[in-house]
Amino acid sequence: MVFGKFPLVILMVALWLIGTPVMVLANEDSVPVSVTRPYLAELGETLKLSGSVNALQRASLSTRADGLIDELRVDVGSHVKQGDPLLQLDAALITLEYQRARAATAEQRAALDEAQRLLDDALRLRENNHVSANEVNTRRANLNLAQASLEAAIADQRSVAEMVERHVLPAPFDGVIAARHVDRGEWVSRGDPVFELVSLDRVRLDVRMPQERFSEISDKTPVNICPDSNPVKCFSGTVAALVPVSDSSTRTFLVRIRPEGNSGQLLPGTSASAIFELGDGRSQDMLLPRDALLRHPDGSYSVFVAKEGVARRQLVEVGREARDNVVITGGLATTDDVVVRGNEVLRDGQTLRVVESPNP
Template sequence: MKNHYHLKLACVFLFVLSGLMTSTVLLAETPVTVVSPEKSKVSDNLSLSGTLTAEKQAMLSPRVDGLVSKVFVDAGSKVKKGDLLLELDPALSKQVLAQAKAATAEAQAARNEAQRLVDEAKGLREKNYISASENASRLSNLNLSEAALMAAKAAEASAQEQLSRHRLPAPFSGVISAKLTEVGEWVNRGTTVLELVATNKVRLDVKVPQERFSEINRHSQVEVIPDVFPDERFKGTINAIVPVSDPQARAFLVRILIDTGDISLLPGTSAKAIIGLNDNQQKQQRIIIPRDALLLHPDGGYSVFVVKDGVAKRHKVHIGTQSSQGVTILSGITLDDKVVTRGNEVLRDGQSITIVESAQ
């Protein structure tokens, strides 16, 4: 019975060993398809669509609370810097200013009288007709009246400024894009009454794929083609590169200033930017491989398997643009490598393989 148990155990061991050997053979004979990388024919220019926005755009609100008495513009009105746009009823503020002016006049009269008494006391004091205490009292009254006059003048200036704030001037030249109030409405500070947009200077905002971040800088050449003028090409300058990627689009913002000359572009319309890539990047050798060769890592990186002497080696790669031709590889492999395009999903680094097909 004991010998029978040992015999049974030996059979199980031989069966497991046979399975392991068979598995090793299968792994070693994993069929794969390889391809030779090609030189990338991707253009050295990057074409992106974006939206034209005004360099200056303001939601205008009154500087004081009040009743709208006059509106001098409407939607579509062109205005220049300093033009009067809107006026509030100034009746109450005019009364406050009149009271402040009267208070200033009263304080001025009191100060003049105090000065006269001080001047009179000088001669009387020399003849010893008044006491030193009386002379000091008159000087003190003069100082108090001068302080009161300064306070009255400050109150008058404040009332004058308050009255001027009933008028809303244009902070810059542009076009009124929206009129949000009418005569007779009561408006408060912070309430938008007009929207002003400057049309003389517009900029183009485009989203650039994160893979292109290192290929663009402020010195990159830019041409802008507005969709409203498809036959026109304007010179652009990269004004800002926001080094924060949008987690949804995996892209970052590039803002382009446009030299339009005498032509006015409409904010809110679309345009295409053609951006020249960095000279340093253009000089680097770029190669292209099929997308099937790429393996995505959990951290967002990529790698490929390269065959050398019948063994698969994993190489991390830095990818560029993706197109119908394939994926541009910026670094990680060379033109002499043989890249696995089929069967790479089950490969392990250092595993022996069998090439069943080689695509050119």
């Protein structure tokens, strides 16, 4: 009876010895991985960029006539209003010219009055045939000539009066004198810079937007401005201009921001930061950990999806990054189990052993 049991025991031992390596090999072929699932979230991201404050109105002023500087009425740092006189040229000669033009106008006006009187006399005498019709026509022509001469004299007087006014340089807009390039007694010609005037009321903040973020900005994007001189004092702004021409050296686009309300703290030439609030607060993006992505030599991306215990490579389309995650714009669903750990050595069709369950 004892010897009869030996064949059965030997058979069981043999089966155990044969089966054990098979199970070990099966366990060795499966790759332990961690998986996760893409999820939807609202990205309330902020983008902070530094820029420069520029004045909308900044002018290099020159005189409107050639001449000798007789008086400087402002200096560097002077605050001026539109129309305030900044500089006076020597106007002695042009003043005499104006007086001569006035006298010529008065002379022509008197000649016109005399021509009118002579025509009136001729018309009265013509009623009794004391003068010929030709005489009347001659006096009427003289009246027209006198009228034309008066109009020419008035035009000359206005021209000289304009030249007199051009010996004074007025401020074209409100602002502050940023630079003075001349002094009293110097001769200046039209086109020579004499002052630099900068407006303080109308300023803009110019920032350079990276090309990969430019498409996310519109004129409705909320933005706050924080002067670097006082970073805790921030105020709202509006995107005033998007310049769709890239700087080829930096691959950036110009975005111009208009401050709202009191912008007295923003001075031309200073620096400030613009903080953009990205995302509309209504749409949701599909997010996936960056470690799940595998980059290909051609620049495309793929992931491994665990399907029934097997790795399946799947091409995906990616958007921008959000901290440790990447926005997935195509190729995945929120129900896909994506390998996030252990994907570096995976092959398509390889057996998986999930050691971490998907996120809820």
